[in-house]
Amino acid sequence: MKRYEIEVNGQVYQVSLKELPADTPMPAPTPASAPKPDASPAKAPTPAPTAGGTAVNAPLAGTVLAIKVTEGQAVKQGEILLVLEAMKMENEIVAPADGVVQAIQVAVGQSVESDQLLLKL
Template identity: 50%
Template sequence: MKKYKFTITGDEYDVHIKEIEDNIATIEVNGTKYEVVIQGEVKSTKTPRLVRKPVVQQPGEGLIKKQQSGGGTTVKAPLPGTIFKINVAVGDQVKSGDKLLVMEAMKMENQILAEKDGQISVIKVKEGDAVLQDDVLLEIS
């Protein structure tokens, strides 16, 4: 907050007032910290203090529910992004290199391609979902 130089009976003191809360001041005199009580008029601070109740989590809140895998080949997100468009449906036959879905990441549209021939068994995302890298998007059996 403020720094002062005091001379008391010929000795010099560097005083740094760190914080004043109610009538207790935290100060530093020549590098040593002290808490001192201010006597006299106590001025209220003009800055309001934010007081919050502790956050209490509800039962089950914050837990991630994992879905069982169907045993097929999983197609994972190559990087974090948002699912922009899904080009296939459950039951569709796909060949290696087919466009499965479009993912928007870093302001670019990325085509997610099939890595093998097969049938779409599970789609674990929908358009608009935000995904992280290596999240399972769909399964091919």
């Protein structure tokens, strides 16, 4: 087995590959794994606006490493709001839309659960 590190959409993954003999038959793809002709890449779900704005929830459980914004700060879509560490990887949580940070619900060093409210825009 050979180990490689690859980066996909800014995320780094470690993979192990096993070289097979050239005459090894390839299994036929199953309908669930076969790519569709016009399949577009999956997009993250758009956070639902709440009565007080847009909720930004944790995509996975982890620990808040850094908060890059302050309450009252205007942000643009795609701007980094905070950094969440999960499985020894740093995940940048970005603004899903333009807005103003209304409330920050977490603190640096705090553990959060998947889907927990992090902040509101």
